[in-house]
Amino acid sequence: MKGYRITFTIALVALVIGSVLLDRGRDGIILQLAQSRADTDNAVAIRDARRDNSRASAMKGGSAGSRLTAQEVRQLLAAHNAARAEVGTSPLVWSESLALYAQEWADHLASTIRRLEHRPHSGKWKQKHGENLFMGTVGYYGVANAVAAWENEKHAYHGQAIEMSNFYAYGHYTQLVWKNTRTLGCARAQGGGNMIVVCNYDPPGNIVGHTPY
Numbered sequence: 001m002k003g004y005r006i007t008f009t010i011a012l013v014a015l016v017i018g019s020v021l022l023d024r025g026r027d028g029i030i031l032q033l034a035q036s037r038a039d040t041d042n043a044v045a046i047r048d049a050r051r052d053n054s055r056a057s058a059m060k061g062g063s064a065g066s067r068l069t070a071q072e073v074r075q076l077l078a079a080h081n082a083a084r085a086e087v088g089t090s091p092l093v094w095s096e097s098l099a100l101y102a103q104e105w106a107d108h109l110a111s112t113i114r115r116l117e118h119r120p121h122s123g124k125w126k127q128k129h130g131e132n133l134f135m136g137t138v139g140y141y142g143v144a145n146a147v148a149a150w151e152n153e154k155h156a157y158h159g160q161a162i163e164m165s166n167f168y169a170y171g172h173y174t175q176l177v178w179k180n181t182r183t184l185g186c187a188r189a190q191g192g193g194n195m196i197v198v199c200n201y202d203p204p205g206n207i208v209g210h211t212p213y
Contacts, residue, residue, distance in 0.1 A: 010116070010134050010149050010172055065099030066106075066187035072143045076186050076199070079147035080176060083154075087213040089179045095202065098129065098185020102198040109133075109198070110191030130181065130204030132172050134197040138190055146197040150176050161211050174212040178205025 064073045073094060081091040105119055116135050119127035134146035150172035157170035167174065175181070178201070186199040205212060 065096030066103035075144045083151045084177050089213050092184040095183040095185040098200045102200045103187035106187040106189035106198040110189035114192040130201035132199045135194050138195050175205040178212045
């Protein structure tokens with residue numbers, strides 16, 4: 001019987017420097033303009049998250065905002081919040097609008113380039129939030145594996161402030177537990193035999209000169 005390789009990939013992460021977002025992809029450093037967020041934005045994020053959750057509760061059966069099942073949403077929130085609890089950061093709440101945003105990009109990746117790539121700095125797919133990406137062989141990986149892969153970078157992080165030269169080994173993990181992030185929305189899509197998971201975070205993390213907790 002002919003065998004085949006089971007693989008998974010996580011994207012190199014984005015980094016916020018004031019109002020500039022750095023993304024190290026396969027083609028090197030890409031400077032991307034991004035929205036600068038202050039700590040005072042947290043109240044707005046919490047308000048929007050409560051509105052999203054209230055709207056979901058009012059709908060019969062609820063809504064994830066993406067094509068994720070209710071069980072997958074619970075898995076993603078539980079895994080994120082367990083990692084955050086370990087370092088004392090507040091739990092995230094689900095955002096339908098972020099999940100829809102994530103679904104659009106997941107579908108784009110799965111139907112076009114079929115590899116992991118962060119949103120660009122401008123145009124139709126402009127990046128507005130923090131983002132973690134994962135790709136694995138369909139049937140062998142689920143959404144929980146995405147969070148496990150990101151959290152696995154914890155061993156490489158030792159409490160230092162985020163800098164351009166040091167975040168590549170652990171940037172998925174630091175976004176996952178970032179203290180000022182309040183809302184989460186994720187999605188999955190399939191293409192080329194792979195499942196792609198996109199999670200977006202608001203406010204975004206990985207801010208240069210700051211620590212995640």
